[in-house]
Amino acid sequence: MNKxxxxxxxxxxxxxxxxxxxxxxxxxxxxxxxxxxxxxxxxANGQIKSIDTSAAKKAPGVIEVFTHKNPPKVFKPANDFMTxxxxxxxxxxxxxxxxxxxxxxxxxxxxxxxxxxxxxxLVKVEYITQKPLVEANKATFKEAPPLFGxxxxxxKGNVAAGNSAAAVKIAATYKTATELHAPMEPxxxxxxxxxxxxxxxxxxxQWVVASxxxxxxxxxxxxxxxxxxxxxIGGGFGSKAFPWPHGILTAAAARxxxxxLKVVLSRQQMxxxxxxxxxxxxxxxxxxxxxxxxxxxxxxxxxxxxxVDIFPEPCTGITPAMYTAPNLRVNQELATMNVGTPTFMxxxxxxxxxxxxxxxxxxxxxxxxxxxxxxxxxxxxxxHQKKNLPFSAKHFADCLRVGAEQFGWxxxxxxxxxxxxxxxxxxxxxxxxxxxxxxxxxxxKARLLPDGTAxxxxxxxxxxxxxxxxxxxxxxxxxxxxxxxVRVEMGxxxxxxxxxxxxxxxxxxxxxAVMSACQEVLKTAKAKTAQEAFTKLSQSxxxxxxxxxxxxxxxxxxxxAFQSWGAHFCEVSIDEEIGRLxxxxxxxxxxxxxxxxxxxxxxxxxxxxxMGIGQALMEECHFDPNIGYPVVYxxxxxxxxxxxxxxxxxxxxxxxxDLNFNPAGARGVGEIGITGxxxxxxxxxxxxxxxxxxxLPITPDKLL
Numbered sequence: 001m002n003k004x005x006x007x008x009x010x011x012x013x014x015x016x017x018x019x020x021x022x023x024x025x026x027x028x029x030x031x032x033x034x035x036x037x038x039x040x041x042x043x044a045n046g047q048i049k050s051i052d053t054s055a056a057k058k059a060p061g062v063i064e065v066f067t068h069k070n071p072p073k074v075f076k077p078a079n080d081f082m083t084x085x086x087x088x089x090x091x092x093x094x095x096x097x098x099x100x101x102x103x104x105x106x107x108x109x110x111x112x113x114x115x116x117x118x119x120x121x122l123v124k125v126e127y128i129t130q131k132p133l134v135e136a137n138k139a140t141f142k143e144a145p146p147l148f149g150x151x152x153x154x155x156k157g158n159v160a161a162g163n164s165a166a167a168v169k170i171a172a173t174y175k176t177a178t179e180l181h182a183p184m185e186p187x188x189x190x191x192x193x194x195x196x197x198x199x200x201x202x203x204x205x206q207w208v209v210a211s212x213x214x215x216x217x218x219x220x221x222x223x224x225x226x227x228x229x230x231x232x233i234g235g236g237f238g239s240k241a242f243p244w245p246h247g248i249l250t251a252a253a254a255r256x257x258x259x260x261l262k263v264v265l266s267r268q269q270m271x272x273x274x275x276x277x278x279x280x281x282x283x284x285x286x287x288x289x290x291x292x293x294x295x296x297x298x299x300x301x302x303x304x305x306x307x308v309d310i311f312p313e314p315c316t317g318i319t320p321a322m323y324t325a326p327n328l329r330v331n332q333e334l335a336t337m338n339v340g341t342p343t344f345m346x347x348x349x350x351x352x353x354x355x356x357x358x359x360x361x362x363x364x365x366x367x368x369x370x371x372x373x374x375x376x377x378x379x380x381x382x383x384h385q386k387k388n389l390p391f392s393a394k395h396f397a398d399c400l401r402v403g404a405e406q407f408g409w410x411x412x413x414x415x416x417x418x419x420x421x422x423x424x425x426x427x428x429x430x431x432x433x434x435x436x437x438x439x440x441x442x443x444x445k446a447r448l449l450p451d452g453t454a455x456x457x458x459x460x461x462x463x464x465x466x467x468x469x470x471x472x473x474x475x476x477x478x479x480x481x482x483x484x485x486v487r488v489e490m491g492x493x494x495x496x497x498x499x500x501x502x503x504x505x506x507x508x509x510x511x512x513a514v515m516s517a518c519q520e521v522l523k524t525a526k527a528k529t530a531q532e533a534f535t536k537l538s539q540s541x542x543x544x545x546x547x548x549x550x551x552x553x554x555x556x557x558x559x560x561a562f563q564s565w566g567a568h569f570c571e572v573s574i575d576e577e578i579g580r581l582x583x584x585x586x587x588x589x590x591x592x593x594x595x596x597x598x599x600x601x602x603x604x605x606x607x608x609x610x611m612g613i614g615q616a617l618m619e620e621c622h623f624d625p626n627i628g629y630p631v632v633y634x635x636x637x638x639x640x641x642x643x644x645x646x647x648x649x650x651x652x653x654x655x656x657x658d659l660n661f662n663p664a665g666a667r668g669v670g671e672i673g674i675t676g677x678x679x680x681x682x683x684x685x686x687x688x689x690x691x692x693x694x695x696l697p698i699t700p701d702k703l704l
Contacts, residue, residue: 002480004473008599009483012468013232022232026188026264028202033190034063036250036263037116039106039123040272041098044132044338044628048096048105052124056108059122061115064257067106067123068093072252077217081148084214085242087275088341090308092245098127099307100338101629102272104245107253109261132338132628136279139335141302144312152316152332154386162296162327166287170363174284174356175695176678177620179277180270180638181345185234187274188264189247191254198225199251204233205491206241207500208459212493214243215251230491233463233501237611238344239275240463241502246273268633275343276621278303278313282356286363292370294379296327299357305334306341313342314349315356318434321391321563322357324381338628344502346611347671350435351678355615358431358679359694362686372430372683373400373409384561392560393665395591395655396432399567402654403430403589407569416690425574426584427688430567431676433590437562437658437667439508441552443496446475446517448530448545450537454479454486455544456517460498460510461491465670466600467506473597474511474664478518479530496548504564504668509551511596511664516549523547551662560660564667566590568609568680574688579700583613583681584647590672591655594665601669602651608673609649614640616678618697 016022041048053065066072071093077084092104106123110116133139144152163169190202199219205211208228216223233240246263254261265273285298301315316330345351365372377397383390404410412428413419419426447455456475462468472486479486489495499509525533525545533545556562571585588605595601618639622631632638657665682693685703693702 002477004483005477006595006598009469009473009597011466011600012472012488013462024185024232024234025190025202025204025230026262028190030190030192030260032259034109034111034259034261035113035116036107036109036253036261037120038104038246038263038269039108039120040269041101041103041105042125043098043127043129044101044134046098046127046129048098049126049128055122056119059115059119061111062119063109063111065106065108065123066093066253068096072256074218074248074252075220077214084217085210086214086248087242087244087343088308092249100272100340101132101627102269102340104249104273107249109253109257134337134339134623134628135625136281136304136335136337139304139337141333141335144332144334145310147312147314152330154320155329156385157327159296159298159327159329162325163287165295167290168364168367169285169287170360170367171285172360172363172694174282174359176280176352176355177696178279179345179615179619180621181237181239181275182635182638182640183235183237183239186265186267187244187246187270189250190260190262191251192260193255193258200227200229201251202229203247204236204240205230206233206236206461206463206502208461208491208493209497210500211243218248219251219255228493230461233461236463237346238348238502241344241500244274267635271621271630271633272340275341277345278305278342280313280315280352282315282352284356284360286360288364288368292368292375292378294323294325297323297325299330301332303334304337304339306339307336309341311342313352315353318350318353319357320386321384321561322381322434323379324385328385339623346608347435347675350675354432354434354675355678355696358676359682362679362683363692373404376400376432387561389559389561392562392660393593393656393658394563394565396565398654399565399589399591402652403567403569403587406650406652407587409569416687421573425576425688427572427574427684427686429680429684429687430569431680431683433566433568433672433676435504435564435672435675437508437564437661438503438505439553439662440499440505441550442498442509442513443548443550444498444510444513444517445496445546445548446521448521448525448533448537450534452485452534454481454530455489456486456514457489457495458498458510459491459493459495460506461501463501465501465506465604466597467501467510469600470507470596471510471514474514475518478515481530504670504672507596507666508662508668511666512551512662513549515664516551517547520547520549521545556660562658562661562667564590564592564672566672568676570680570684572681572684572688574685574703576689576703579703581617581685581698581703586647586649588649588673589652589654590669592653592669592672593655593658593661593667595653596666601653604669605651605673606649608671609677610641610646612674612677613646613681616681616696616698620697
């Protein structure tokens with residue numbers, strides 16, 4: 001067998017991306033294409049008193065102007081996560097009410113982008129304005145509704161008794177700012193209706209088959225009359241899984257004008273219209289015996305949603321999985337504010353939840369005068385305390401120990417402000433990382449062709465994570481072929497469904513299906529190897545051998561809890577005179593089960609760490625309290641890391657294949673890398689300065 005799984009293989013899609021031949025949503029060339037530009041609300045709360053489109057309609061090249069007075073027709077979908085889903089329950093242009101700043105209130109269609117944009121600025125709107133609510137400290141919080149049917153409130157034991165039994169206690173509130181996805185590829189769509197009343201959508205979609213079902217319901221079509229094409233996505237992070245209002249409106253307008261229509265959002269429009277991670281406030285109380293055994297954990301979280309849909313940031317979901325305590329209580333509250341709908345963003349819930357938990361554990365370690373690494377190992381839980389199931393293939397302690405060895409943690413000074421280099425304070429920090437192991441049903445078609453190549457086809461897609469390469473590597477090993485002899489086609493709803501590229505599950509879902517499809521195609525060919533099959537093809541004159549296979553979770557979720565684990569170690573350098581903080585060294589060690597491609601897996605961890613450094617040090621979106629509009633509006637005003645902000649990130653993997661989870665033993669890696677990053681940095685800041693920062697981002701003013 002050709003052993004390529006686990007080695008480092010270059011990206012199959014790399015050449016297409018660096019040479020500019022990879023087609024993204026807005027780049028598909030469609031004859032007779034026209035362009036749309038959104039008209040958005042200048043207020044965040046109120047009503048449209050009047051809207052005058054007469055000047056816009058007379059502008060050169062304008063084809064149509066849509067508002068709430070003449071909305072193109074759409075139907076309400078079921079809006080259920082497993083069948084169809086839209087990000088905002090309120091359909092676009094459905095009434096004259098304004099719920100948040102930047103809400104879509106119109107669409108101008110013209111023969112060129114420039115003419116559509118210019119005409120959009122000619123639309124005159126008068127509002128009846130009410131003061132918007134965009135400040136969480138003025139909002140009313142209520143108990144958060146269930147997410148995916150799971151209640152947030154959970155309690156075991158008696159927290160009051162655990163509090164009484166504790167020799168050392170800490171209680172602290174940790175905050176995170178509103179964060180924006182800001183993918184390199186802006187949100188865009190081309191909607192093309194054919195004469196037979198069928199629809200082709202070119203749109204970045206993390207789940208093309210679900211989008212196919214959703215658009216079919218929106219327009220009252222059989223599913224087979226809708227095709228979603230997404231061969232490449234320029235970053236999604238959770239914001240490109242389902243249709244947003246601009247996509248629904250574009251497809252509806254294209255149907256009415258009977259022309260293919262393209263809409264590309266500006267960065268300012270993306271700030272308001274395609275989701276974000278809500279700001280959070282989390283209260284954590286911990287108690288422990290003098291030797292460091294936790295007696296209780298209490299975790300309360302608050303986040304905000306929009307008036308047009310409900311999305312709680314599930315910060316407390318990870319708490320029962322992280323550290324064992326005989327007494328544990330978690331709960332979440334949610335407020336409605338005049339902001340766009342928040343949504344999934346890389347490690348939704350786990351990321352802010354681990355910021356709070358891993359900061360609190362560090363505070364407890366200092367209070368107990370116990371090494372933070374040892375405190376974590378001492379309190380790791382062997383079972384998921386909410387599910388009452390043991391963890392499968394858990395190597396969390398190995399992550400901490402290997403990371404400590406590679407980082408040189410044994411040399412860490414145990415006093416704050418005791419490490420100085422070149423006149424700057426130096427600090428070391430550690431934090432755990434974790435993310436659930438999830439997988440779904442996936443189907444794959446494998447074809448063996450007379451030219452000596454294999455062709456693997458699936459609707460599952462690659463949003464930059466390396467899925468093209470993972471599929472090719474898996475097929476190459478099973479078929480006994482060089483990776484370069486495997487061609488992969490992804491991201492088209494005409495192909496077999498492989499579920500969502502989200503929740504770190506595309507690899508875990510796809511790889512077993514690829515293995516099965518490749519094994520099936522060899523059976524079809526009655527061959528033991530691909531080479532033997534190619535010989536039979538050439539002798540028979542057949543066009544191809546092909547087979548389709550599927551893989552899905554079984555009953556293993558009733559026996560085991562599946563989770564990936566990791567540890568981050570970092571060094572920071574702080575110039576207190578100017579409040580300048582630099583991350584100077586980083587080590588991450590991950591337990592993700594079987595590593596399919598070491599190169600792209602490490603790349604995913606590095607990407608998560610970089611995103612976490614952005615969250616820790618600079619990313620925040622504020623809203624103007626008077627007009628309710630985001631005060632950041634492009635990639636210059638929304639700050640995120642540049643190369644100069646990032647040190648070399650050393651990544652290692654430990655553990656064993658998790659064969660209880662799936663036949664490949666592989667769990668996901670896309671999201672775990674960001675979890676715990678901000679806490680590791682804040683913990684290092686405390687070690688360097690003696691200042692405990694509990695409010696992200698850690699900007700210079702907080703260090704002076």
